[in-house]
Amino acid sequence: MAAQIVEQATRLFAARGFVGASLQDIAKAVGIRKPSLLYHFPSKDDLRRSVLEQMLEHWNEVVPKILRAATSGHEQFDAIGEETIKFFSEDPDRARVLLRELLDRPDEMGPLVRKHVQPWTEVVASYIRKGQAQGRVHPDVDPEAYVSAVINLILSTIAVHAVVGPVLGGESSSSEAIQPRLLDEVLRVARSALFLPEPATPAALPRSS
Amino acid sequence: MAAQIVEQATRLFAARGFVGASLQDIAKAVGIRKPSLLYHFPSKDDLRRSVLEQMLEHWNEVVPKILRAATSGHEQFDAIGEETIKFFSEDPDRARVLLRELLDRPDEMGPLVRKHVQPWTEVVASYIRKGQAQGRVHPDVDPEAYVSAVINLILSTIAVHAVVGPVLGGESSSSEAIQPRLLDEVLRVARSALFLPEPATPAALPRSS
DNA sequence: CCTACCGATCGGTAGG
DNA sequence: CCTACCGATCGGTAGG
Structure with a gap:
């Protein structure tokens, strides 16, 4: 019940x-x-806290699975993005509740974000730094800011897809399903803002042109 | 009054x-x-509509200035992003009200977005397509989806900066000012997801390596 | 899990 | 621009 x-x-x-x-x-x-x-x-506030708790519980179940798949390399970073998108798009209400709480109660959500989001943010950020050291990732990526930006992007895209989606496709495009176009572009943006375009053998094969 | x-x-x-x-x-x-x-x-609803109206009015004053500066090329696209960020970050409440309305009244905001945002979205999209034809922009950019994504990214980053910003800088970083780190990374992500890395003289100088 | 009820606050009106 | 007031609805309680 x-x-x-x-x-x-x-x-x-x-x-x-x-x-x-x-x-x-x-x-x-x-x-x-x-x-x-x-x-x-x-009380109503107890109910609100339970709603958030249940959501973060589910999130905490999914995080290790995401991070396990992500050691390094292009495909693994794609996996992180895809799994994060999957979590929110299999129930867009998660994105909406989270976004609303961030707007309604920033002071209360700060510690919650610090507790449940910052840890894996830092894991991903350290992967990014490793990628930068190996020359696979753009050197001017700000790892933590990048992760925050991508989370914001995913969250808001899914939360408001019902109004932004239909604007793209002038066609019928019922207001229910999320437009794959949008999510594909989100992933592409996140990916191409991260990785250097070429394999770029920086010092291993010093074959000067 | x-x-x-x-x-x-x-x-x-x-x-x-x-x-x-x-x-x-x-x-x-x-x-x-x-x-x-x-x-x-x-009525309260009249007040709400006036709030939205005044915001969109201000937005409509700023849009031509943005588009005029943006004919083509890297710096011009930066100008679009910077002006859009300026509009929302000089009063983050604009981003918050807009995001709340998108969540609260998607059916009512649909037409409003179509009327005030879609036109210049299409102008920017056509610039992007021109850039693709000239080989300056990634060929796999989905122009409309890209613009939607960047707007979502800017909007949500500014709207919730009070809670996301302090998570980054473990330091004091008062919850008032927007962290430049975040906005800089937003611009960098938007830029590097759009442009091809090299000038790439595709057919003009066919100097085969 | 229900009926019955509470004070507080909501958006809005009457009337000046 | 104000005081005074309206019915409706809010979160929550009593008591069974």
Whole structure:
């Protein structure tokens, strides 16, 4: 039961925001009365925290899988981007709730981001630095800033795809499915802003032209 | 007076969202009573539309200046990015209000984006296509998707900088000013995802190596 | 898990 | 531009 409440709360918080989605609305979506909902979650704020907690829990399950696949090289960095995109696009409400919370409660989200996002950000950043030392990655990439930018890009692209997507394809393109064009371009942008174009054997084969 | 109301409404809508900011709050910030506010704006929704309108008005003043400077070439594309960043970072509340509206009212924002953003998106896209024909721009750039991605990137980076910025610099870095590191990297990502690395004289000087 | 109910606050109006 | 007031809805509680 608690799981269904969290599920519907996520849906409605994502669509209408925390203050915009009433306990009444959420209870009705679950099929119970408001006081029954307040038996499972003592307050609306407790429910909000549970929604975030469940999301970060799922995220923490997925992170090791992402990082394991990513030792180095082009394909592995693609894997990081693809898995991150998969996490958010298999339920865009995750991106919307997260973005809303970042806007609504920056002071509260700071520590949460520091706890759940910064660690793997630093792992990815260290891979980037290693890539720079090996001459595979652009030397002027700011590793931490790059990772932040790509996360922001993925998050916002998926969160607002319903309005930005249809603007691209003048066609019907129902407002439900995410346009692959957008996500493909996001990945391409992230990739080509990172890697040097040529294998570039910097010192190994000093064959001067 | 109406201008002060719109100004404070923008501030509070940006910080707390449309439903989270009450007419009471806004009136108090202006220094008048709620019914006086409702004399200038017949309803809260009218005030919301005025906030959006004023923002898009300012945006429309800035767009021609941006496009005029951008005929072609590297520096001109940088100018587009820099001016767009300037527009939002000189008042980050613009980015926040816009992002909130995209999340809150996708169906209403669709037409607005189509009207105010799509036209210049297509101008920029056509520059990109010209650059591709001349071999200056990566051939696998999807012009419209690229522009959408960069707008999303700028918008979200500025909107949530207060929480993402401090995560980067472990130092004090007060939560007010936007970290130049972030914006510099955003510009670098946008630039290096667009242009081919070399001048690459494709057919003009067929000096085979 | 429910019915019944609470004070507080919401957007908005009447009337001056 | 104000005071006074409206019905509706909010999150939450009592009590079973």
